[in-house]
Amino acid sequence: MAPSTELPLVTLLPRAWIGFGKAPWRCVGLASALLLSAIGPALLGEDLRQLGFGWLGDLMVAASLVLPLLPLLALLCLADQLLPAESTSKPPLRWGWMLRQATGLVLLELLLLLGGLALIKTLSWAAGRMSTTLAGLVVVSGGLLMLAWLFSQVLALPLLVHHRHRALQAMDHSRQLVRPKA
Incomplete structure (x- = not known):
């Protein structure tokens, strides 16, 4: 992998602390808004479900996911x-584009996750039908493969923002960064 595509993962924590030190209350405020928008x-x-408004309750739970x-x-x-600038210049951030790409990324990840779970269930x-031990092996090995794949996608959303990747590019770049070096 070319050095220009690597993230300095070793210096990530010190750089994050530098960024947090520049605007701590904005970071805490956005983190609070993130938690409140998920839990609230x-x-x-x-x-609402307990009050008898089932469909409205379901809609609110779906909203808590989005x-x-x-x-x-x-x-x-x-x-x-807030992070120290790199030598490479990035195109300006467009919120509409980024929101579309992030939504596409989340939908792709969800679709692949649900497809993988359906495949594990079917297999x-x-x-x-042949052996329950074999079925258990399929579930365990499929679950481990799904966890490994999910772990390889952990950096996809940050890469979408940091490198201005499209959804599929961010997924591929995340997989390359997380994969062990040969």
Whole structure:
């Protein structure tokens, strides 16, 4: 991998501390908004369900899955602005483009996750007709493969913001960064 595509992961924590030191209250405020946008609608949705407004409660729970994307992107953009500048220049940040790419990334990740789980379920069902031990092996090995894949995608959203990648490019770059060097 070319040095220009690598993130300085060794210096990530000191650089993050430098960035946090420049605007701590903005970082804390955005982190609080992130947590509130995830927890608040879900709690409200559960209360609405108990009051008999099931469809509205379900809508609020769904909103709690989507709403945190906005403060998360804002926090990543703030961190990107506060970190010490690199020698390479990046194109200006366009919120509409970034929101579309982040939504596409989340939908792709979710689709791949659900597809993987459906494949594990189908294979374990087919293997279970022959042997329950084989079905258990399919579930365990498939679960481990899904966890490894999810771990390889942990940097996709930050790369989308930091390098202005598109969704698929961010997924590929994240996989390359997390993969052990040969």
